[in-house]
Amino acid sequence: MKKLLFFLLCGMLWVSSLKAQQTQYMVFEFVKVENEQLFDYIEFKSLMExxxxxALNDKxxxxxxxxxxxxxxxxxxxxxxxxxYYNNPVEMMNGLDEQSMMEYTKIAYPHLSSVQVAKLFQESLKMRDMPMRLYMKKITETKDNFQMKPGVLASFDLMKANEGEFDTYEKAEDEVFKPxxxxxxxxxxxxHWSLLRTALPLGSEAKSTHLTMNVYKDYMQFFNAQSYEDINQTAAQREAVNKGLKSRDQKWVYLATLENVVR
Structure with missing residues (x-):
């Protein structure tokens, strides 16, 4: 009996550990580039890939x-x-410092000298600004085998849970909207669809507390989804949806196309 309890406990700890390892932490950096520097930045982001x-190879x-x-x-x-994307919050907060980025650049482009790499980064810093950065933790998602690749379309919906309704909102997303x-x-x-929660403590004046990613393979799938109407939805389901909508404020929706991806 003791051996059975021991193995059950070990199994529960293993499942809990595996679930923790699968949790993704993500940093969203919203980048602003002046119009006269857009062409240079397009070249730079290809270099960044x-x-x-x-950095991925180095884990x-x-x-x-x-x-x-x-x-x-x-x-x-x-x-x-x-x-x-990061495996844990510590790696997310540490991020990739400038020195590490330059070292990886040297590996990716061995023909560039240290001086050329340093100059490249200084020029990139001048041409871009990051007015907003979000540190997020993925808390639930759909079951799918979707593969991210260039051309994929996504809407990033920034939400703010109403004060005092944080848990109510997350429960609505998980039990009502995820299905x-x-x-x-x-x-x-x-x-693909996923719900993310801010990974940093925020006060009541925070602009957003959550983010949902709605991912589509192309515009055809996106517009088909917008025009779809579930005529089989019951009155109880509609009531649950409306209650969930009232628990948060949809702050902004950003529609974007995936240009470069590393996995």
């Missing part, structure tokens, strides 16, 4: 995306979104 691939990150904004609250605020999005995935109307 190779640099982040070196410093578990992924990196570069998104081009199609629409949002105010396109003059930023034109791109960079998303870097709806799972149905979309199963019917080939969506590629």
């Amino acid at each position: 190779k640099v982040y691939r070196q 410093r990150i578990i992924g990196w995306d570069f998104w081009s904004l199609q629409s949002g609250a105010d396109n003059s605020d930023f034109q791109y979104i960079m998303v870097t 709806i999005h799972q149905k979309y995935v199963d019917q080939n109307l969506m590629g």
